[in-house]
Amino acid sequence: MQEGQWAHPQDFDRVLTSMCTEPHPAAREAAERFLATNPGDPGTYQTVARLEERAVSLLGGVVGLTNPAGYVTSGGTEANIQAIRIARNRADTDDPNVVAPKSAHFSFRKAAELLGVELRTAPVVDHRASVDAMAELVDDDTVALVGVAGSTEYGVVDPIPEIAALASDVDALCHVDAAWGGFYLPFTDFSWHFGHADIDTLTIDPHKVGQAAVPAGGLLARDESLFDSLTINTPYLETTSQITLTGTRSGAGVASTVAAMEALWPTGYREQYHVSMENAEWLADALRTRGHDVFGPVLPLVTADLSVPMTDELRERGWRVSKTGNGEMRIVCMPHVTRSMLRSFVADLDWY
Ligand SMILES: Cc1ncc(COP(=O)(O)O)c(C=O)c1O
Incomplete structure (x- = not known):
């Protein structure tokens, strides 16, 4: 060098080969303006906290949620880990497992290891999840089923409504990973989001096809109460609790998400x-x-x-x-x- x-x-x-891209010029500019802000401390950094609410509301519009709950994560990995954490914390079992297609992103392997959850991966057909194969792996200790809407290696979309139905049959949460596909899928005929199926949580990353600056992932939930099981008390901050995985977070990611989406959606x-x-x-x-x-x-x-x-x-x-x-x-x-x-x-x- x-x-x-x-x-x-x-x-x-x-x-x-990358799933990231050049940020939109407005996103780049907003990221720079908000570099020194921390949405992890919303009581102190109130402007970026309000922007994050706007980001979640805009993301909700993309995925068919009128009253979205969620936050801007560091990326799809954090969003997937948090979704599995929600499912594990809510379930009443000492031996939790998650059922996902073999095509699920490797972040679910990290989630499983970190959270002490068994990850059961089902064979795929033409790179797409097989609901029959997933059905063979579920049992009373299954806390979540995962469907991928825009897979990392082949760009396919799993049968999300069928996976959501199976999740509901076994009383497990349904998580959809649309980290990459989420900003393409609204313009296709696929059924993939909250408006199409009984999904509980969904990953959609502004820093991929959304053209926001890195780091800006997104975790959304059908209902605010799904985040209750993640609440940690935060005595030294102005606010009293936190549901995020990271503490200090990038205000640049939040601001650039809003800027990119206002320009492009x-x-x-x-x-x-x-x-x-x-x-x-x-x-x-x-x-x-x-x-x-x-x-x-x-x-x-x-x-x-x-x-x-x-x-x-x-x-x-x-x-x-x-x-x-x-x-x-x-x-x-x-x-x-x-x-x-x-x-x-x-x-x-x-x-x-
Ligand atoms: C479908 C899917 N989920 C999750 C991730 C992980 O996202 P990140 O690298 O932002 O943590 C990726 C990354 O490419 C992905 O394609």
Whole structure:
């Protein structure tokens, strides 16, 4: 590394694998303005606390909740951990388990380990949760069922209403992880949110497709009372209790969530969804034409059976690409991924 090289972040012009993106200019500006605020101490930092209420209300509008409860987390990981914590704390069992499809994000493994909960993962069909397979894993100690709306590796959407129905049959909570998909799905025909099914909690991350600055995740709940079991007394603060996992939190994430959503919801996000989806379809066609086995796009994400060394060579040429657990190349068409970027990527593929 040369001197001064650390002074600037990398740019996005070859990043095809990240689920984060360039923040919207208004989000970037708001993040900077609110850098020195702490929504973890709402009694003292009242302006950002009010902004957080606005953020939760805006997020509620995306996911079909008129009276949303929730907060801006550090990301999808924290939101998923907290959702499982809610389910564990409310349940009456010494041996809790959570049932999720195999495709669930690895943050659920962290949640399980931290919370002393057994994570039971069910096989998937075409990368999508199988409700029958999940049904085989539930029992009296199941505290939550997880469905994924926009999976990390293949971008698929699980059958959320059926998973919610199964959760209700076994008296468990239903948590939906829409960390990545949540800002695309409103413009699709999928059933995925509170308005479509009896969901209890949901993860939706502004710092991914929402185009807010990192860190800005989102945890929403159908009812404020779901957070009761997370309450911790906070004697030295102006307020008396906290439900969050972290203490001091980023006001930048909160402010940039509101700024991005006020700028983009719904028209800007809708346009982005269509542009990204067309890009993903173009890429899938280009790869199929070249003889590759391609999966997707269901949402703007494509995987293909490019051989492992080929992916490594692409990485050496500066492309930030990654592989699925099955070894396929995985391209996420985030807002910064343009058609011209994809054209030059495919041209590099042709070079091999
Ligand atoms: C579906 C899903 N859930 C959760 C996460 C974790 O989010 P974060 O990295 O913001 O903690 C991701 C990350 O890509 C994700 O794709």
